[in-house]
Amino acid sequence: MDWVFRADEPIYTQLCEQLALVIVSGVYAAGERLPPVRELALDAGVNPNTVQRALSELERRGLVYSQRTAGRFVTEDAARIEQARAQLARDRARDFLGAMARLGLDRTQTLALLEQLSGGDAKP
Amino acid sequence: MSTILECRALKKRYGTKEALCGVDLTLETGRIVGLLGPNGSGKTTLIKLACGLLTPSGGEIRIDGKKPSPETNAVVSYLPERIALPLWMTAQQAMDFYGNFYADFRRDAAEDMVERLRLERTQTIRAMSKGTREKLQLILTMARAAKLYLLDEPLGGVDPASRDYILRTILTGYREDATVLFSTHLIADVEAVLDEAVFLREGGVLLHERVDAIREERGKSVDQLFRELFAY
Numbered sequence: 001m002d003w004v005f006r007a008d009e010p011i012y013t014q015l016c017e018q019l020a021l022v023i024v025s026g027v028y029a030a031g032e033r034l035p036p037v038r039e040l041a042l043d044a045g046v047n048p049n050t051v052q053r054a055l056s057e058l059e060r061r062g063l064v065y066s067q068r069t070a071g072r073f074v075t076e077d078a079a080r081i082e083q084a085r086a087q088l089a090r091d092r093a094r095d096f097l098g099a100m101a102r103l104g105l106d107r108t109q110t111l112a113l114l115e116q117l118s119g120g121d122a123k124p
Numbered sequence: 125m126s127t128i129l130e131c132r133a134l135k136k137r138y139g140t141k142e143a144l145c146g147v148d149l150t151l152e153t154g155r156i157v158g159l160l161g162p163n164g165s166g167k168t169t170l171i172k173l174a175c176g177l178l179t180p181s182g183g184e185i186r187i188d189g190k191k192p193s194p195e196t197n198a199v200v201s202y203l204p205e206r207i208a209l210p211l212w213m214t215a216q217q218a219m220d221f222y223g224n225f226y227a228d229f230r231r232d233a234a235e236d237m238v239e240r241l242r243l244e245r246t247q248t249i250r251a252m253s254k255g256t257r258e259k260l261q262l263i264l265t266m267a268r269a270a271k272l273y274l275l276d277e278p279l280g281g282v283d284p285a286s287r288d289y290i291l292r293t294i295l296t297g298y299r300e301d302a303t304v305l306f307s308t309h310l311i312a313d314v315e316a317v318l319d320e321a322v323f324l325r326e327g328g329v330l331l332h333e334r335v336d337a338i339r340e341e342r343g344k345s346v347d348q349l350f351r352e353l354f355a356y
Binding site (some may be wrong): 005042045053 | 154155156270291292295296298315316317318319324335336337339340344348
């Protein structure tokens with residue numbers, strides 16, 4: 001997969017978010033084993049300690065769990081994954097609203113734009 | 125966490141020119157550290173002091189608690205700025221040479237990297253392009269199971285695609301019980317692989333911080349911070 005990192009935020013937090021996204025979108029299914037740290041580090045082109053840190057954070061959030069010898073797995077708790085999905089969606093929506101506000105659109109204009117775009121071909 | 129490299133008030137003079145003027149620096153085991161600074165800030169001097177190619181004019185430098193010596197060099201793998209292998213050697217012969225010379229040389233790891241970087245084993249170094257020579261030298265350096273890797277400008281002469289591969293080679297070679305210190309100007313390219321950044325300015329340590337801490341506390345990348353600190 002493609003990994004892109006912005007300049008203004010720690011890499012581990014971005015890695016955390018991107019890994020959460022991958023899990024929520026089902027690339028790694030519930031209960032599936034994640035690649036080892038070294039492999040993820042090579043794939044993303046980042047420091048292994050950074051990957052370690054991101055995975056620990058995901059573990060703290062209950063999205064992944066580790067088994068001493070077998071490695072790390074995606075949680076089997078579907079509710080937990082749904083919760084992560086909702087959280088990611090909220091974050092993205094907030095980013096979007098922030099961007100619209102900076103462009104000078106008010107609430108009504110923003111909602112109208114969303115309505116129009118999400119309506120696709122059905123727009124008036 | 126143990127300390128692999130320690131400098132205390134380390135000084136180096138060349139004639140009247142002070143290349144390092146009191147460097148205090150401690151590097152722990154298991155880190156990938158970027159040695160960053162403009163030309164002439166003392167990066168190469170520091171690396172050469174660490175592998176005993178230069179002797180300090182003052183202060184001290186210790187590798188794994190000991191002064192640089194043949195004993196410490198046995199656990200230090202050094203990539204010089206310029207190729208240091210005889211030009212008549214082929215890649216194959218260079219691997220044989222390293223295998224004979226260094227007890228910790230992992231031939232299988234070297235072969236594997238030669239394979240993946242698609243180097244020709246029978247080509248002489250003389251016939252290799254600058255970038256290919258650098259790749260070979262890096263492979264030989266990273267194929268040693270050292271405790272400290274000192275890489276002087278490993279990305280110097282290679283194209284962006286190879287740069288990516290070289291960073292991955294460094295990541296592949298990296299182990300938890302080893303530390304990698306490498307100097308470079310290409311900060312934006314290497315930032316993601318670094319644990320820590322050391323900024324040198326005019327022979328002194330201007331800053332030594334974790335890369336995540338720089339981003340977290342200052343909200344900017346190491347590259348941006350570098351440009352700010354060294355703006356003309």
